[in-house]
Amino acid sequence: MLYAFVFFTKLQSQKLFSSSKDLTTHIESIIIKENNQKKDTLELKKRLSFLKESSNKKYHILYDALLANGYSVFFDKTNPQSEYHYLKSIQEAQKSKDLSLIIWTQLNYSKYLYFYCQIDRLTPIVLKVMEESNQIDSSEMILPGETFKFFGWIMFTIEDDSAVDFLKKSMLYMKGTSSESADVLNAIGNCYFRKKDLVNAMHYFDKSEAVALKTNDSVRYAKVLGDKALIYNKKGDVDTAVNLLRQDIAYSQKFKIEKNEMYASILLAKILLKLNNKIEAEKILERAGKIAGTKSYYRSSLKEVIELKLLLLNGEDSQKELILRRQLKQVEEYLLQTNGNTVLKRTNWLIQKKKYEDETQKILLELEKSERIRNIGLLILISTILSSAIAYVFFTKRLENKRLKEEEYENDLLMYEEKLKDVSSNIDSYAENLQNKDKQISFLEEELEEIKSFTSKHSEQEKNKLQQMLSSHIMTDENWSAFKREFINQYSDFYYAIIENFPEVKESNLKIIMLQKLNLNNYEMSNLLGVTIDAVKKSKQRLKKKLGDKYDLLFEMVEYKT
Template sequence: MVIFFGTLGDYTSGIKYLNLGQQQEIILPRLRAEILDNLGMLTLKSRGDTVQAMKNFELAQSLALSENDSLRYAKILGNQAAVFEGMKDYRKALSLLEKDLEISRSIGDKRNTIFALMMQIRINIARQEITDVPHMISEAELLLSGSDDKKTILELEIHKLHLAIHNQEIGHELDARRRIERLQDSLRFLDGDPVLSQLKFMADKQKYADKLSLAQAVIKKKQAERRLWLILSLLVLVLFFFVYNAVRYRARKRIRDYEYQLLNLKYTKAELDRELMSSKSQVEEYVAYLKRNNEQINVLSALLEEKGNNIERDREELKILLQSHLITEEKWQEFKLLIMKEFPNLLQEIQSKFSDITESNLRVIVLMKLGLNNKEVANVLGVTPDAIKKSMQRLKKKLGNQAGVLMEYISDKEFV
């Protein structure tokens, strides 16, 4: 792939893939030397950065020597010579080429030998030192015999033309020109610049086609995502509509149930009041009234907690109804008259036995003697069970030894 991009002149892509190759965790030193060598050449061709190119060549050279890779070492010497050729430091370039040729000839690598010879010929012609050039050309021709490397053959014919012109050999010059023309015609259709340009154009075309396909795929993906979001949004809206209507229906139903329950509680209260008015002469009936009253108080208290988020008007209505079930001071006085009528000596007996009790103590004692427990007493008096418990504890402490007598008296449900 690197050779492909380098051939097409796309040095940036070649450098990119070489750097990716370097980043691989497991890579053999020989392969790393090859990568660094090629990276140096492409860096030189793409940016003309001789400093960075030479750094890559030196690293590659160290790896090649450590691996005894003679061919790679010879190629690196040739590439370094090309750098010095570009800098017109011909002496340094020729020195490196001598070493390159020595190694290439010893290992019998024709390709690298030809590469070094062609550069050596080119530099000698540039220096106007052509004494050894014919010998070099002959060696190169011998190595190229049977080869189809028309570009190198063409370059060699151009060198022969320069040599003929320099030596003023008209016949050789004309022969060289004819051979050059034929080779150029051949390369124009096979391996010349137009073909390379066409290949590069096709590669660029494929690259842009790939980018276009990717862009179209991204657009289709985004369109699919938008459709999906639209469908999901519609589903969420439909779901919200059904949930909203269900919540509204349940809310209206709760309101209807609550209103029905409130009316039922008001009706029950009125029934209790009527029953009490018709049976005021019997304390037992009043006790039954208190028990049923307690049930209503429990229901109303639960409703007040449950309807904590309701409108204030509903809460006030519940509070008023709850208050109507409590034993107020007025109701207590009426109840005392009823007790005195039924049991004339009961209140006097309690006060004579327990002289230190208050009116509120008397109220609690009477209700407990009637059979109400702490919670029921607290309900009808509108206080908490803890308040009743603490009130009795204080009373027991105040009565001292008589506290036991008080508890026995309360436990005895017989009235005198």
């Protein structure tokens, strides 16, 4: 009897222990299974209904995240449905305070942005996720191998040296020989190729090829052949390079891997042009161009195809050249907003800036441990001296400045109005002007308060003058139109995302949202719009009532740094 009691007690304790531990494993199995499913959205909702009906809220989060993936595949482009469910999954994960889910939901959204080349939107999220990943043991993450592999992809895309470290770390969590490990080995090889370390690059390409053959991964095998061709071409063995690329294209066509066929075709066309084999190059580019034109996220490849076609023409057909150059201009304009060189350079700068800030923070923390008391004392002393000096200058010149400010504000008003009409100014100067305008309004209000107690004719005239100046500082429809144009020019992705995803938002709501995006508070908004603070608050409350659950998603988008 005692033995039976001990046995069942141990069995129950094992179940309680494993239920929490197995939750992550179960979530991982669902995610992996859904990665291989066709994304018919109606069928997907039925298949995932058990998650939505579960009493465990963590499964609700998983439902929204996987549904967002389904819409992404279904529409094959960025879309409002995916955006809504991605952001909802992230928001609910944050409410749950489960760091593994917080990291995974943001990573899931990041993959969506990465796939559709939204690099500028992606960067701040990835930086945040990287920071959060340092706060949790890797074994507690959801699919840690996939997490570190994605970090490696991002670092490789922006040409950061940490890519190899992330990719090698992801290999620690790959279970045996698999397509995933072949993918990572190939990515490491590309990192070394970019560093011009051809020996290590070929070593990892060989390992990737061996795994691909062992797992019957035709996609990876075809890709490795193309990557090896890069090395042979670099070494001057052009014949081997051409032969490998032709094999790559043949495999890609056989298994309908259009993306890989497109990449291999572009590489082969470049080599054929150097060999002056224009006929084959033209044929290959025609096929590659058709593939590149089918997806918006193939625009980088389409740009390469057009540039190669121009080289092929060599000025011999002016009409065709004109058409191609017009196409090239359109593609370049699109790439400037997604994954063009400007965006990638800015992204790389953000990554390096974040690294610098992290290193600086570590140094400051070390210094603080040994010199905290001395530094604080010195800071207090300096602050006291500066405060005293500022106070002295302020009080001695206050009366003189007061007289000069009235004259300056009249001139500033004219200058301000001209700046608003100048559409060549950027949104940062608008924000600065709006803040300056708020300061002017505050000053005028203070001046009016001070002369209220006087009854002389002179004070009454001054009061009327100040009142006119105050009224003229309120933002007019003309000024608002100029401001709005510049805002859209600077924050086009944000503005059109609001218009597309929140059709309930009216023009009056947009004013509040756009000023909020520029970090203006309720008091500053009320001054600029010529309404009370309560009116601004009520406007936000009405918007919240109108949007319901989508209100938090709206202001989460507002707070994202772009």
